[in-house]
Amino acid sequence: GIQVEQSPPDLILQEGANSTLRCNFSDSVNNLQWFHQNPWGQLINLFYIPSGTKQNGRLSATTVATERYSLLYISSSQTTDSGVYFCAVELETSGSRLTFGEGTQLTVNP
Amino acid sequence: SQTIHQWPATLVQPVGSPLSLECTVEGTSNPNLYWYRQAAGRGLQLLFYSVGIGQISSEVPQNLSASRPQDRQFILSSKKLLLSDSGFYLCAWSNGILAFFGQGTRLTVV
Numbered sequence: 001g002i003q004v005e006q007s008p009p010d011l012i013l014q015e016g017a018n019s020t021l022r023c024n025f026s027d028s029v030n031n032l033q034w035f036h037q038n039p040w041g042q043l044i045n046l047f048y049i050p051s052g053t054k055q056n057g058r059l060s061a062t063t064v065a066t067e068r069y070s071l072l073y074i075s076s077s078q079t080t081d082s083g084v085y086f087c088a089v090e091l092e093t094s095g096s097r098l099t100f101g102e103g104t105q106l107t108v109n110p
Numbered sequence: 111s112q113t114i115h116q117w118p119a120t121l122v123q124p125v126g127s128p129l130s131l132e133c134t135v136e137g138t139s140n141p142n143l144y145w146y147r148q149a150a151g152r153g154l155q156l157l158f159y160s161v162g163i164g165q166i167s168s169e170v171p172q173n174l175s176a177s178r179p180q181d182r183q184f185i186l187s188s189k190k191l192l193l194s195d196s197g198f199y200l201c202a203w204s205n206g207i208l209a210f211f212g213q214g215t216r217l218t219v220v
Contacts, residue, residue: 033208041214044211048208084152096159097169100156101153
């Protein structure tokens, strides 16, 4: 079946530090998105990035489709960045099935 | 603009009782619709998805069912709840590129 693996599972940072979150996937993708889930459970999409690189403020993401991984970079982290970061993919062979990884729990301490 | 409504926000139900969770989307037509469950911990498990009225794909054999009676309405149901059905249920819609989530229903089966 579809495999989406995220690492690390947990990450604790001091405010101002940088971090890199990784997502590995098992097959070619039509769609890859990064999401942030806040402490109240709301999921917000950060990037649509099946390939290439995008940046939005302190966040950026890169997907290397040929090597089946994506990276989410957080620079100058703030306490409001805390929460769970998810990678979700639609494989080329899976139609509209959007499958999530297990997430990375990020805690940014002041 | 598009919005997604999911209710109720919290629900406590006894074992053996029925369940009906409703999700509606406004401002778009023919969306892909999804039901996920997030148990204690982090992962989002895809339960059902739908690409059109009456078209339901079931991902995991379980005590739940889904229906899409109208283009922008997605309903999650159970005839008899089990303790293991407790969790955080999330509805989402997608335009094929980005997915947008409702605020979720926290279901506790007692």
